[in-house]
Amino acid sequence: MSAVGEIEQFLYALAPKPLAQSWDNVGLLVGRPDREVKKVLVSLDITEVVAEEASRWGAELIVAHHPVIFGGVKSVTDRDPTGRTLLYLVEHSLAAICMHTNLDAAAGGVNDLLADTLGLTDASPVEEHGIERTGVLPDPLPLPDFLARIKSALAPNGIRYVDGGRPVHCVAVGGGACGDFFPRAAALGCDTFVTADVKYHQFLDAKAMGLSLIDAGHFPTENLVCPRLCAALSERFPALEVRQSACHGEVIQYCPL
Numbered sequence: 001m002s003a004v005g006e007i008e009q010f011l012y013a014l015a016p017k018p019l020a021q022s023w024d025n026v027g028l029l030v031g032r033p034d035r036e037v038k039k040v041l042v043s044l045d046i047t048e049v050v051a052e053e054a055s056r057w058g059a060e061l062i063v064a065h066h067p068v069i070f071g072g073v074k075s076v077t078d079r080d081p082t083g084r085t086l087l088y089l090v091e092h093s094l095a096a097i098c099m100h101t102n103l104d105a106a107a108g109g110v111n112d113l114l115a116d117t118l119g120l121t122d123a124s125p126v127e128e129h130g131i132e133r134t135g136v137l138p139d140p141l142p143l144p145d146f147l148a149r150i151k152s153a154l155a156p157n158g159i160r161y162v163d164g165g166r167p168v169h170c171v172a173v174g175g176g177a178c179g180d181f182f183p184r185a186a187a188l189g190c191d192t193f194v195t196a197d198v199k200y201h202q203f204l205d206a207k208a209m210g211l212s213l214i215d216a217g218h219f220p221t222e223n224l225v226c227p228r229l230c231a232a233l234s235e236r237f238p239a240l241e242v243r244q245s246a247c248h249g250e251v252i253q254y255c256p257l
Contacts, residue, residue, distance in 0.1 A: 002237045004061055004095045005033030010236055015099045015106035019129055024101045025067040031095025037061045042230050043245035044223045046096055051088045053247045063229055065222060067098040104131045110175040110225045117153045117224055120171055132174040132181050134190060140169040143212055154220040158254035162203045164212035166191040175221035186211045196221050219250040
């Protein structure tokens with residue numbers, strides 16, 4: 001039988017805690033480390049419905065990417081979604097382990113997977129322990145063809161972008177909200193940057209720099225790490241039942257034109 005704390009240490013071996021940003025909140029955030037675990041639910045986020053799904057299935061632990069306690073939570077009541085989620089976890093004896101920016105930066109983590117999924121070769125961190133990756137396409141593509149590849153590979157509900165005016169060859173990726181990285185991507189000689197949660201002025205400035213800036217969505221650019229976590233946990237703890245959340249998905253919708 002495996003314990004919560006043992007699983008946490010294994011996840012830290014995959015995504016070492018020192019890789020997390022100083023502002024982040026990672027590790028065992030809810031629960032007792034000595035609690036025995038038979039079933040683990042994996043999800044990008046821990047929401048009320050994900051917690052309810054875990055309880056219905058009989059899981060003792062949820063492993064997620066985004067921290068369930070974050071941003072200076074000052075109270076735990078049923079008056080807001082975060083409070084209700086935390087109350088549900090405690091009241092139903094559900095532990096929560098969250099691996100966030102350390103999993104973004106880790107070898108084989110979010111951004112290595114994103115680079116590989118988009119067909120980049122020679123992908124590497126921009127700097128030691130950095131989150132973003134840069135790589136190249138073996139054969140440059142016109143931007144519309146690269147956008148079609150993103151659509152096929154990540155299945156986003158929509159893609160926002162600006163065209164920098166060059167074929168796609170040298171590409172930077174940063175899953176989730178890495179929009180602030182775009183000037184660095186341009187300075188490194190990248191012609192394209194794939195990320196999410198891009199702001200209006202960032203699109204304007206990127207176009208002026210000749211950088212194609214692509215917002216493929218927060219959920220689609222990061223959720224690809226969940227199957228990886230499921231596989232790693234199942235391999236290391238073969239006695240565990242591990243599954244990915246069936247109820248959690250992209251919440252942002254786009255009105256068809």
